[in-house]
Amino acid sequence: MSESSTSTRQQYTPPPPELGPGQTSHTSITEKITSIVLTPHTPYQWFIVVLIGLMLVGLLQVSIAYLLYEGIGIWGLNVPVGWGFAIIHFVWWIGIGHAGTLISAILLLFRQKWRTSINRSAEAMTIFAVMCAGMFPLIHTGRPWLAAYWLFPYPNSMAVWPQFRSPLIWDVFAVSTYFTVSLVFWFLGMVPDLASFRDRAKHRVTRVIYGVLAMGWRGSAVHWERYEMTSLMLAGLATPLVLSVHSVISLDFSVSILPGWHTTIFPPYFVAGAIYAGFAMVLLLLIPIRRLYGLQDFITLRHLENMGKVMLTAGLIVAYGYFMEQFIAWYSASVYEGFMMQNRMFGDYGSFYWALILCNIAIPQFLWSKRVRRNTVWLMFISFVISVGMWLERFVIVITSLHADFMPSSWDMFYPTFWDWATYAGTIGFFLFAFFLFVRGMPVIAAHEIRTLLPFGKKEK
Amino acid sequence: MTDQTVTRKQLDRKLLDQEHANMAEAREKSARSGGRDYWRSLEELAGTEEFEIMLQREFPEQASEWSDGVSRRNFLKLMGASLAFGGLTNCTIQPEEKIVPWVRAPENMIPGKPLYYATAMPLSGVGTGILVESHMGRPTKIEGNPEHPAGLGGTDAITQASILDLYDPDRATVVRNAGRIATWGGFLESLDQELSVQRSKKGAGLRILTETVGSPTLGQQLNFLLEEFPEARWHQYESATRDNVRLGSSLAFGEPVNTYFDVAKADVILSLDADLFYGGPGSVRYARDYTARRRLRNGDKELNRLYVVETSPSSTGSMADHRLALDSAAIEAFAVALAGQLGVELKGDPDLPTYQDNTGWIAALAADLRSAGAASLVVVGDQQAPALHALGHAINKSLGNVGTTVHYTDPLEADPVDESQSIHELAASMEADEVEVLIIVGGNPVFDAPADLDFAKAIEHVGFRAQLSFYEDETSELCHWHVPQSHYLEAWSDIRAYDSTASIVQPLIQPLYNSKSAHELLGAMIGQAGLPVRDALREYWQQETFADDFEEFWVRALHDGILADMTFDRLRVRLRSPIKIPRGFGHPRDDDELELALRPDPLIWDGRFVNNGWLQETPRPVTKLTWDNAALISPATAQRLGVENEQLVDLTLPGRSAKAPVWIVPGQADGVVTVQLGYGRRLTGRVGEGSGFDAGVLRTSTDMWGSTALKLIKSYDRKPLACTQDHHSMEDRHLIRHADLEHYRHHPDFARHETHEAPASLTLYNNDEFSSSTGNAWGMAIDLNACIGCNACAVACQAENNIPVVGKKEVLNGREMAWIRVDRYYTDLDDPEIFHQPMPCQQCENAPCELVCPVGATTHSEEGLNDMAYNRCVGTRYCSNNCPYKVRRFNFLQYADRDTPTLKLQRNPDVTVRARGVMEKCTYCTQRINAVRIASKKRGSPILDGEIKTACEQACPTEAIVFGNVLDPESRVSDWKASPRNYGILTDLNTKPRTTYLARVRNPNPAIDKG
Secondary structure, three states, rough: OOOHHHHHOEEEEEEEEOOOOOOOOOOHHHHHHHHHHOOOOOOOOHHHHHHHHHHHHHHHHHHHHHHHHOHHHHHOOOOOOOOOHHHHHHHHHHHHHHHHHHHHHEEEEEEHHHHHHHHHHHHHHHHHHHHHHOOOOOOOOOHHHHHHHOOOOOOOOOOOOOOOOOOOHHHHHHHHHHHHHHHHHHHHHHHHHHHHHHHHHHHHHHHHHHHHHHOOOOOOOOHHHHHHHHHHHHHHHHHHHHHHHHHHHHHHOOOOOOOOOOOHHHHHHHHHHHHHHHHHHHHHHHHHHHHHHHOOOOOOOOHHHHHHHHHHHHHHHHHHHHHHHHHHHHHHHHHHHHHHHHHHHHHOOOOHHHHHHHHHHHHHHHHHOOOHHHHHHHHHHHHHHHHHHHHHHHHHHHHHHHHHHOOOHHHOOOOOOOHHHHHHHHHHHHHHEEEEEEHHHHHOOOOHHHHOOOHHHHHHH | OHHHEEEEEEEEHHHHHOOOOOHHHHHHHHHOOOOOOOOOHHHHOOOOOHHHHHHHOOOOOHHHHOOOOOOOHHHHHHHHHHHHHHHHHHHHOOOOOOOOOOOOOOOOOOOOOOOOEEEEEOOEEEEEEEEEEEEEEEEEEEEEEEEEOOOOOOOHHEEEEHHHHHHOOOOOOEEEEOEEEHHHHHHHHHHHHHHHHHHHHHOOEEEEEEEEOOHHHHHHHHHHHHHHHOOEEEEOOOOOOOOHHHHHHHHOOOOOOOEEEHHHHHHEEEOOOOOOOEEEHHHHHHHHHHHHOOOOOOOOOOOEEEEEEOOOOOOOHHHHEEEOOOHHHHHHHHHHHHHHHOOOOOOEEOOOOOOOOOOHHHHHHHHHHHHHHHEEEEEEEOOOHHHHHHHHHHHHHHHHOEEEEEEEEOOOOOOOOHHHHHHHHHHHHHHOOOOEEEEEEOOHHHHOHHHHOOOHHHOOOOEEEEEEOOOOHHHHHHEEEEEOOOOOOOEEEEEOOOOOOOOEEEOOOOOOOOEEEHHHHHHHHOOOOOOOOHHHHHHHHHHOOOOHHHHHHHHHHHHHHOOOOOOOOOOOOOOOOOOOOOOOOOOOOOOOOOEEEEEEEOOOOOOOOOHHHHHHHOOOOOOEEOOOOOOEHHHHHHHHHOOOOOOOEEEEEEEEEEEEEEEEEEOOOOOOEEEOOOOOOOOOOOOOOOOOOOHHHOOOOOOOEEEEEEEEEEEEEEHHHHHOOOOOOOOOOOOEEEEEEEHHHHHHHOOOOOOOOOOOOOOOOOOHHOOOOOOEEOOOEEOOOOHHHOOOOHHHHHHHHOOOOOOOOHHHHOOOOOEEEEEEEEEOOOOEEEEEEOOOOOOOOOOOHHOOOOOOOEEEEEOOOEEEOOOOOOOHHHHHHHHOOOOEEEEOEEEEEEEEHHHHOOOOOOOOOOOOOOOOOOOOHHHHHHHHHHHHHOOOOOOOOOOOHHHHHHHOOOOEEEEEEOOOOEEEEEEEEOOOOEOOOOOOOOOOOOOEEOOOOOOOOOOHHHO
16 A cells, blocks of 8 residues: 555646546556455454345245245235236346446446446346346246246157247246356356456465356466457347336237236337346445445545436336336227226226336436436435336336236235245345345456546556 | 975975866765864865874965075065065055955946946025936046036036035034934934823824925825824924015915926026026036027027116126116116016006106017017016015916927926025914924024024924934034934935926935935835835825826836936916015115125025035135125116225124125126125034125025115125135236127128237247147137026036135135136126136146146146156146146145045045145046047047037036037037137237137117117
8 A cells, every 4th residue: 555655746647537536557456456455354244234144044044945835826916917926026126237237248338438337236136136037037937847848848758849939938038048148148247357366365275266267367468368359249239128128028018918027118118128227237236335344545536427317218218118108008909908997097906006117217216316326315216216217116016917817807906925025035135145245255346447538547458 | 405495396286276176075975074064165174184284384385485495595685675665665555355256247337437327416496407427336427428418417506516515524523412422323312201291182282394395205294194193283484485486476376386498499588687508407407508608609690688687796687688787676766667568467566666767778679579579588587576486477468478488397396395484483373382302304493593583592492303414513512312314316206397307316426424315214204214214205106197107217227317207297377367465565775775686696595505614615606605695786886885895894784693704796786785695604513614794694584585674884894705716807807808789790700800819830849849740639718698607517517627726715815726717807886797708727738837837747738738757747837827827727736635535535536636846737538538539449440529528517507618620620519719809818928829709799779878
């Protein structure tokens, strides 16, 4: 540290716009980021969060074990409401994951420099969110032990294949591809930083662990060249995924004939919703972490403000989607569509719809104000509201469409049970647990990319 | 080793060559040895060389393979195999009992092919002819007997479900003495002791209590008993008694007679609170005859007309062309007013009630009845006052209906008595300590006798109390002896149907437990303990018949299910005119009081079926409630009283009260609270436990069917009620299409113009994709003009397709499993028209469910069935979500009972019992299709129309459902589908359903509509 401060005094260059005033040299950046991990001191708040997460993971395990033992009847599902919390949370988590890919892939291709300090954690968030999401479609089936492999096309003696016309099969491919690409992209991006950890680790065990993870990275020019190229290629692969995954998931709904699901606007509307929810979650995670680890220099107010802008944009697209649903319900003159919209707004679940409008359209309009966008408390609040709103959106789509569809005689209500909530809380616990483990043990910010932001780095490039 | 093997092989051959030992040698040795007592085989006796070797060998030749000295290789093989298979023994536990083949197989018994036997189901003293499907000696399914006049092949829900009782694991299985397991012999012994004491007193302390006895032979046995014990008394009582019918005919004719109707001949029918089509004797036949006149076939444009005046909406009410909801007093006054218009002579005491309302209605009705002349019919409900029955007889007489639509015969009962009077006398004599021995033959009086008698207390005065009943119930608890009663499918009996057609009740299976029938118990009491009931029946009928060859008569009776020519002659009865109208008749109740109307439950009846899961879970015809009874009140009354659905209220009569949940029913008469009896049983099986509340506490022997002094006290507690249909309006979906006859005459195809149909070309699919190469394309048509909403189809489907019962909690969750449900819609809250619509799978040609299944578990068969492969299903439920008709059912939990052994016997072996996590649905009874397909292939000719009957079609009392080949232009289903009334529902979704409906056409009286 003293060395770096000396050099700062000797030739002061103002930090790049993407970074805070304290971060002006390669060393300071690397020091700061590695110090989060390579330290015996862990903030007590970290333990609290991890403990809560761990407890919820336990709840998740109990919920799933009981589910497998007893059957999905432990949830509040019925006929007509065949899909409930599991699908709501599947879509919700997948949506949250989207921000990570958007930041790391699309913004990389667009050469948005400001993404560098948030992309790593956003990617981690993607990985863990997709893990949470991926669990739901499996456990929500009646016989998961069969669904686990019958949904994949594998050659078998019965010559039975999955049915490729079903959107659920598209889901399997979309989500598994998404997860694979995200995982590779995330891990690959960490390799140079893991190598830094390896080099700076004092303890033998940590050195070996990071050494293995660094996969022999020596930082040679050839390494860097191949690394950059691979990153670009993976970004190219991941970019269409950002759009495709949630589009495919939206097809689960829009391919069906159910009023409220059978909507052509769903793919773009779902993608926008995903980005909306994803950025909200990134903010929800990063604002406390930034504070906890003193990362204000890396994740600056400018980052937060940019994310606020993205949220505002995505939110407006989502609002447009809501409006179009209303419009088409009227314009189609279909009795089913008309009733569906009527029922959404004024039916048994009407309060959910208005809460959704409040959370996803009304409150986020505060983001027009620069003061709000640069105020972490406000951002936290709005992000939380959006997360709730996006949950409500999925609830409204899944439940209110199903509970009153074509046959009035079959209409029924859905009431979630304890196990519905327990499973949801369990995935949140898993997400927190996994994310905080990542923060503690992995490079939470892409140090090598941050370094390129420095004027020195820029010159070098 | 090689040598050894060769030797053995040679020996084996030698043994085979001389398979039959030398008989001469054996005989010789046997004679020689003399002293030797035991020999294992002729070979041993002959002491052949081969036998000696075999003795050494220890194992017979087939088992010899591994008995060579064990090589290392074989040893390792064996070890490996035993390790590998070691765990497998856990998978298939072999039953321990010995399996013995038939020495002589019963005739016609082919494993896998069911046999059908004719028998009859007795209920409340009246029988319904049925055919029972039997798989390898296990009765599995009840169907109507097409030869029998009570159903002509149709049945009702109770009959369909009665087979489940046979296998009920909770039924009484052992004779009990003071709660301890005893024997039938022990019971007879102590009964004999009591009877010998009674014999000396001519039976002065002996009382027999039976249910309504409709069995002629049992009646004769009871009469024998009374001859033997002249001072003894025979009482009859049952909760769903038809006392008022008997009393009414006594009032009208001076004697109790049996009345039955020829509904087919009636052009104009008036029902005064009679559920003509549901529950009562002959209701199945009446429904059939009524709907036969509403088919509008072949350009027919005439309909009969039904007026219903009732307290609570019923199946019959839902079929009415004109329906009035009135309380009992108003119905009485209405009837008097109508009688006045028709010129029927009445004598008031002191004067007749007046009725000011609905004058136009009554005038139009009277004119309509009069113009129909002898082709009209007035029917009075079983629970209405005797005087109203008498009035009904008088009106029928004055209209000239007797002999055309109304017929009289001798009573069906062996001894028609006023049962509420009878039980009252019994209770009084028990209180007075006059009863020393009480034998209860069936029935549960402690639970269902009128509450004012306090039967439970009275019975304690009796020294010896024995009960024969199907369950150990509230009465058994207070009896010294309890003998389990045989199910009607286990025991011989006989019974008369509504029109006095007699049938033999023939058993299909040996009693599963140590149960006895009423005949056996009575037989034991009259010294015929050894006489088989079958012989007693034969004896009785031999006396009755004049047939030359009794054996032929008997065999034919068993085969046909009808005792030929044993029907009573029609009686000519003389009406005692004028009919006396008693004081208080038609007298309106005070405004601040409510009327309590007690009724038997449409499904669990008087409480005897409370442990029958099928009936418990079948929705009540109009209310759609399951698992509970409730206080049914009209929307206006609910509003006036400020109560809402499921709110608990105290129903209070002076000195009595019951806590009941409220259920609001459109179409209920204002101010009337209808409550079903039979629920709230304290001692019942696991199924019936805790369901409903006991409305019997509100019942007195003078007010058997209700009272007008009811007060309703609100509480703020709630009791959830499991209703299968929460929404009652069609929301402009045009699901049920209906028109008045006048409109139909001008626009017979009105139903086709209610929605925009998608043009046939508007599809992305290849339309030829579903063309059938077998020449069969299955389809179904359902005539909404015929559906009375009785749910017989639903119970039949449950029996046929092994559909599990899920319980109240799951029904509350919306998880009932019915493959076919009957939807019911109202048009209006206060004066609704009520419509029924059976909903099986629509077997869409463009089935939305099929393309969304990720594993292809539901696919389309060539013949147009939307098939479900349970084995392949992983349970994503996407198909159900995408099914616009919501006819798919999901096993959210392990619903099918896999453990109870008796329930396994009931299951249809041709249908899979589904596991947890699997979707299921109507298959148009694919197992029945396949059975017929196999038969048709064997005989080498195509499947005939009507050869395949789905379970719902078979059970339907009104033939509202027809199934068949839509490619065959001659088939009935094609004929129906060609009707201008034919339409599909939600066809604007381009689903192309194979199940279609025939629109309903009402026939209102223009005079009423005008004013």
